Amino acid sequence: MNPFHRQEFDLLEFSAHLSGYFDAFEISFQSVFDSIIISGPSIQGCLRSELEMFGTNLEHTCSHFVAVCSKATNVFPGYESSLFVPSVTNLLRDRDRNIDVLVAQVRELDQQVSRQQQEYDAQAQSCLELSRQMEESTSRAMQLHARIKEQEELIVQRQAEYRRLEDELQTEAAWARSRQGEISVKDDLLAS
Numbered sequence: 284m285n286p287f288h289r290q291e292f293d294l295l296e297f298s299a300h301l302s303g304y305f306d307a308f309e310i311s312f313q314s315v316f317d318s319i320i321i322s323g324p325s326i327q328g329c330l331r332s333e334l335e336m337f338g339t340n341l342e343h344t345c346s347h348f349v350a351v352c353s354k355a356t357n358v359f360p361g362y363e364s365s366l367f368v369p370s371v372t373n374l375l376r377d378r379d380r381n382i383d384v385l386v387a388q389v390r391e392l393d394q395q396v397s398r399q400q401q402e403y404d405a406q407a408q409s410c411l412e413l414s415r416q417m418e419e420s421t422s423r424a425m426q427l428h429a430r431i432k433e434q435e436e437l438i439v440q441r442q443a444e445y446r447r448l449e450d451e452l453q454t455e456a457a458w459a460r461s462r463q464g465e466i467s468v469k470d471d472l473l474a475s
Contacts, residue, residue, distance in 0.1 A: 292348070294310065294348065297310065297348050297350070298310060301350055301352060304352070305352040305353060305354060306353065306354055306355065306356050307352070307353045307354075307355070307356045308350050308351065308352040308353070309350065309351050310348050310349070310350045311348070311349045311350070311351070312344075312345035312347070312348060312349075313345060313346065313347035313348065313349050314344070314345045314346055314347070
């Protein structure tokens with residue numbers, strides 16, 4: 284399939300498509316083939332040509348269809364089979380030119396691939412560096428979390444110790460007040 288064709292038809296499809304637009308049409312078959320010309324500067328006169336016929340099953344042996352079409356059925360020109368061989372055709376030269384074009388395209392594609400590979404490698408390195416930084420940050424965060432948990436446990440222990448000491452202080456203060464009251468009573472007795 285030719286990538287520049289919008290649609291490719293077989294003979295029946297092509298005929299059906301044309302019949303939707305034209306009252307009269309005749310479909311011919313076209314083949315593109317390589318040719319060889321053997322000539323030299325000393326050869327004068329006409330060029331002898333020989334065409335190997337393709338046989339009678341042209342629909343299957345030819346590569347293209349050509350249609351002569353008309354909107355009017357009474358004006359339909361006839362035509363004969365024809366062969367056109369351009370004088371500038373040089374198969375080897377054309378092949379070499381095509382190879383050169385393809386080599387240049389391959390070289391350009393290789394350069395594009397190389398540039399894209401470099402970009403990919405740079406992005407991969409950047410991703411690896413970000414991943415390393417993320418691991419370090421995660422490790423630091425986990426260490427900080429562990430230290431916070433230790434500090435919270437220490438605060439709970441200190442609060443419990445503070446309450447115990449406060450209770451002990453209140454108990455001793457109550458004992459001291461009761462002793463103070465006993466001393467006051469004994470002082471009063473001694474003074475009297």
